[in-house]
Amino acid sequence: MMYKKMRSLGTMMSLVLTASMISGCSIANPQEQIDAVVDSGESENSDTQTEEQVKVDTKDGIGSSEHTNILSGDDGSQDAPGFFSDETGGEKEDNTDEKLSSDQSVNTAYNVGGPTYKLVTKEYSIKYDGDVTFPENNENSKDYSNGILFEGVTQSVLMDEEWKDIYPELYKTLYDQTQNVIEKADGWANSTAEEAKAQYEDSAQNGYTFFGPFENTDDYSIKRSDNTVLSIYCFNYEFTGGVHGIYGASGQTFDVESGKELDLGDVVTVPEEELDKIILTKLHEIEEYDGQFSLAEDGLKSYRYYAEFDTNSDVHEYKYKWYMSDDGIHIIFNVYEIASYADGMQDIVIGYEEYPGLVESRFIPEENTGYCRREDIPVWKKGNDSDIHYIHYNYYPTDYDDMDDEMISAEDLELVMENGSSAKIGGGFSIRRDRGLKSYRVGTPEGREYIYVIIPIENDYYYLNVFDITDGSVTYVGDQGFHYLEESIYGGFDIDTLYSNPDNMHFGQVLNSLGTYTCYGSYKVGKNGMPELVSKEFHIAWKSEEAYSKTKLSADIVGEDGTVLQSGVTLPVGTHVIPYKTDGETYIDCKLDDDRIVRFTYTSFEYPASFKEGEVDDLFEGLKYAG
Incomplete structure (x- = not known):
């Protein structure tokens, strides 16, 4: 007998909305997810929640640690420190709100085509740590998870540090969003693992099969990046038992200058009804059989630019899921939204100038850009x-x-x-x-x-x-x-x-x-x-963080742009240096504890590298070598 146990409607709503809150990308329309469960005829019995903590075994080699669900707010712990923090756990001073003034030094970012970004990722593999085992000779009760309750990938996007002073608002927006992901991801993973654990033990004790592990995997990518917009494509796959998993995508698009997340209504000039006509035309162009998108016309009536969704009322409006790429504005419809699961996701594209006047002119990319x-x-x-x-x-x-x-x-x-x-x-x-x-x-x-x-x-x-x-x-x-x-x-x-x-x-x-x-x-x-x-x-990027000088060293004080501010400075014994920049041939710039930048000049760059005072291995303690 195949084991099926679905979340209650309340639990499913919590999962959908929590995933959106953590990542910033809203994948599913909550009411449509609920309708899909109800229409399937599957059980709505809620899973038993346990308070036992689950150990996190991360794939990145950081090691195991115990976590509770910090989303619930009942773990009693203090907020996690900032992810760029000092040794005491306190956040570094945040100057992202300061405007770039005319007397500031020139930023070293290569300012062509817009800022650059990096991907923040954590992988999870949470193993079962209880005592319940599956029977050896029961073909109807098997563990297909190999003892793993939950696997997942959580992601977020940050702006590279060298653009911080050029686009401080967007830098701060992405920083704050990533901080939120980091603070809440472990709780989210452990909460899902606890649900899997309850199902795992129930299956083993009652002769069912456990089809695991549960999974929640992000896959983020940038679809358009220039001096006007940043548009992120957010794909997610989730499996929490049942016949199959659920997958979907959404987008986040930001105004690079203001840091504001844009709604589709900020980008197009026509009311929803006019946009829906264009969307229907585009859907019919890709229709594979008659009636494939027959639900779309009525379904689109609930879509709004600035949607409201209230589970306690009859207001069930849905936001368009969209992103921008080099070829136009893409509108996403996930499974069950306008067609069946078997029909899959739909991604239609409306060219920037395909319908004259549809897109605000400032969001149309310049011609002949890469x-x-x-x-x-x-x-x-x-x-x-x-x-x-x-x-x-x-x-x-x-x-x-x-x-x-x-x-x-x-x-x-x-x-x-x-x-x-x-x-x-x-x-x-x-x-x-x-x-x-x-x-x-x-x-x-x-x-x-x-x-x-x-x-x-x-x-x-x-x-x-x-x-x-x-x-x-x-x-x-x-x-x-x-x-x-x-x-x-x-x-x-x-x-x-x-x-x-x-x-x-x-x-x-x-x-x-x-x-x-x-x-x-x-x-x-x-x-x-x-x-x-x-x-x-x-x-x-990765470097020796605990290098201290063992002798006096000569160096130049330089600015962020490499300009020499003071030459021939003598650094005392015990100076803490953190590698920062290099030309890969003649010098290396290092940060000091007071945030000054010092430049060491090499007499030999190849290993064993040397300054005029001698080989670097004799001049510093705390250097780490790989291999």
Whole structure:
């Protein structure tokens, strides 16, 4: 007997609204989710809640710790410190509200095409820690979770630090939103794990099968980024028991200058009724069979630009789910909203100038500008794609590929276009089947278009492979090796770069001139499509945080822009330095505890690196080397 146990309506409402509150991205229309449960005829019995804490085993290697659900507000703990914090747990001074004045030093951000951003991520894998076991000889009572209650990925987006003084309002908006995610994510994960635990034990004790683990996974990407707007695409998959999981998407679009999150009504000039006519026309253009979107006309009557949704009244208005990309405004309809689950999500695009006057002029991108956005390109095993007529990858399997259900083992990779044009690259790789390959579609002002695909290799390195897909045909351009830029922050979250600006893409490398550190430079799309270094200034990400001088050292005091403010300063023994920037050849800039920046000049940059006073390993204690 298959075990089915659905949340109560109140619990489902809590989950939908809480997910929206944490991430800032509203995925589902709550009433439609409720209607879908009621219409399915599945049980509405509420799950038993337990107060026992669940240990979090994070995949990022931070370690296990006990958490309670801080969303409930009853854990008795103080608020978590800011994720950029000092040693005492207090937040650093926040100057994001200050305006950029004319006498401030020039910011070092490469100011072309808009600011750059990074992705904040935490992965969860919460294991069952109780004593209940499943019977060994009961075919109707099995554990398909391998003892894992919950797996998930929580994400948020931050602006890179070098843009903080140029766009302080948006920096603060994203910072505050990410802080909220960090403070509440563990509670959300543990709350879901507790529900899974109750179902797990009930299944084992009553002869049912546990179809787990429960899952809640975010996948965020930037679809448009320039000096006017930032538009984020938020995809989410959730499984909490039952026949299948639920997936959906939404968007968040911000005014870069003011930091305000935009409503669709801020961007278009017509009333909802006029927009709905356009949406219906677009839906009929992609209709695969008669009546596929027959519910759309009535359903759209409840959509509003500035919607109100009150569960305690009859006011059930829904916000449009939308985002902006280089090709126009996209409107999203998730499963059950205008069609069946089997019909899937719908994503329609309205070109910026397809309907003259529809879009406010300031939101229409300038002509002949480049773009860089995530492209979801599926990966198929060679030979299994005969009926596929959209852009995809084929991988050529190794002899070990069929031996592992979780990992793809490939010898070669091939990019295939909609028209059948293809290009193949050699070199083996291994990736998780459920993650695929991270790809970007990159366009230049000259009209050339490329696919950038990241293929991971050992020790946190990867190859960036470049395909030229201009005019629909594909040729392979080449590859370049880089290092992932992940760094850990408060709460076990990791930060990695998000590519959104073709004139300012951050790619990383590893250097060893003051301990081991990862650093990133700014690159643009070169004439042949390969990344081309823009500036010789590299920002340092992961580094030795506890380096102290063992002797007096000579250095220059410099400003944020690298201007020498005071030369030949002598630093005393015991000076604490944190690597900050480098040119990768002659100098390294470090932050002092008083926030001044000092520049050390090398006599030899290669390991063992040296200043004029001697080798750096003899000059500092606390340096860390990887490998």
